[in-house]
Amino acid sequence: MSKGERWHALLEMLAAEGRLDVEETAAALDVSSATIRRDLDELAEQRMLVRTRGGAVAHGVSYELPLRYKSSRHATEKQRIAAAAVELVGDGDVVGLNGGTTTTEVARALSLRAAGGRRGAPATDGTAPVFTVVTNALNIAGELAVRPQVKLVVTGGVARPQTYELVGPLTAGVLNEVVLDVAVLGVDGLDPRLGVMTRQEDEASISRLFAERAQRVVVVTDSSKLGKRAFARICGLDAVDVVVTDSAAPADLVARLDGIGIKVVTV
Template identity: 45%
Template sequence: MRPRRLSRIVEMVGGAGHVTVAEVCAALEVSPATARRDLDALAEQRLVRRTYGGASALVPLGGGSPPGGRAEGESGARLARRATALVPPGSTVGLGGGAVTVAVARALAVADGVVVGAGGGLTVVTDALDVAYELAARPHVHVVVTGGSVRPRSLRLVGPAAVAAVREVVLDVAILGVDGVHPRFGTTTADADEAQVGRALAAAAHRVVVVAGGGAHGVTGPQRLLPLDEVDVLVTDAAPAGPLAEALAASGVEVLLA
């Protein structure tokens, strides 16, 4: 049955982080054409990210958010804590959606030294309902939600209303999760509408912080988000190497390891 087969593929991708068409064929005893159709169907449902010759996990440690926006274990928590340390006390922060930005919200919720500054509490502007949920009950955090149309799976708010709302604010720092960081294509993500809001958050910010684990290095999602020269800081858990390291240095991106 196809539903059982699709579920099995999701388990394979979740366990290994990536699966090839050949591996699907071997494990499920299907033809390459069937395997490719199954991977395409899962990608359309945003359960995996389609890659050349296979598929990978939709969230390579800190990119786009699955339902509930769960961070990837202790690695995701470390990335979140490192990013939180970059938030000035009492500042205005833009938080995009995604697994690690939800983790950043959780870290901000308990980081009283960051949240409360001389001018009062922290203001968080977000296009992600799960991010807003994590911070809404904090008395010293003022949460501004952009508005717009809700993406059911990612809980992101998109569309002209979301972009227009972001354009009205000035942010001290914007923190964005991404699906890929590539030397040529810059930072990338999975959804064009979500990317548009992410670009608006970056344009509104004095400082742009991108959070992406080592699994995102050299990876490209289907939609461009920001070129490297529009990123101020990359927070990651593995030192970039080769062409990516060279491109980051040439673009003036500060790399901080969690």
């Protein structure tokens, strides 16, 4: 198990349990206690948890809001999709993230990479952010606010309690003033003719703005959303550069997307 994989596993266990014991965690991950102590020390230095005698506890708000998402379907696929999406982001990029379970995993993967948890990624002393993240999702903001390696911009707006997303004119006002290198969008449907969609029209209009302000648009979705429709259209497929999904994606749809110039990454 690589360092990045251990860090991801540790944070997932911490989110589920609220605290970690060094000896129990070492046994669960089949590594030495010394390795777990070093990992916890490094994660504490990055303000991703709080060290205690013999273990660690969650760092304030950083795992409170996102717990609502822990029961989401296709969780393993979404983590793999997020890891692949982060590989498409360059150091120093300005990244837009809308709300959703998959983009929440993207935010976590970005945090790990910025903190040096990914093999080969440069560690940082916290003085210079590795990424700038612009988001309208309160839960993503809650996770990234304590990450010194990430410059966080939150749009403002009216909160939708069902999805933690900020919407409305205040949200649009901020997005109209920024330029993104890449927008990573979670969606509720992707139809070859109609494009990408979500369930709520106010969220769709904000996601459309993310796409318009970005140089590249990456759609992250598990295969259950492919070929499906939802109520509100975000944008057409001509605005999408990459789709990252899981290996159960229908081959005919993948071929169709590839035929119109959209890169499809399956994991």
